[in-house]
Amino acid sequence: xxxxxxxxxxxxxxxxxxxxxxxxxxxxxxHDEAAHSNTAPGFGVDLEIxxxxxxxxxxxxxxxxxxxxxxxxxxxxxxxIAGPSPPARSSAx
Numbered sequence: 001x002x003x004x005x006x007x008x009x010x011x012x013x014x015x016x017x018x019x020x021x022x023x024x025x026x027x028x029x030x031h032d033e034a035a036h037s038n039t040a041p042g043f044g045v046d047l048e049i050x051x052x053x054x055x056x057x058x059x060x061x062x063x064x065x066x067x068x069x070x071x072x073x074x075x076x077x078x079x080x081i082a083g084p085s086p087p088a089r090s091s092a093x
Contacts, residue, residue: 018072025069033061034084042078045070 018024030036033054039046047068052061072078 020072020075023069023071025067028066028068029063030066031061031063036082036084038080038082040078040080042074042076043070043072045080 028038028049030049030052033051035051036049037047038049045068048066050064050066052064054061
């Protein structure tokens, strides 16, 4: 939870199982205005979670949903790395 009592910088579920060769669709909802990266080098996943849309007049942020599909090519345990996105990254679609 973030200081505002809302979900913040979390991936739910934090652990999940996928099968090699089967496409997986991830749906991520960003509740703040900053873009975030999510990288899983072992899967070849490197994406940007789009930032929410901030209303400058009210300071409220409208969450934005980013979806991404990948196919694991091998079995194993893979970790993801999340963080702020560099400005030059391209967005997932």
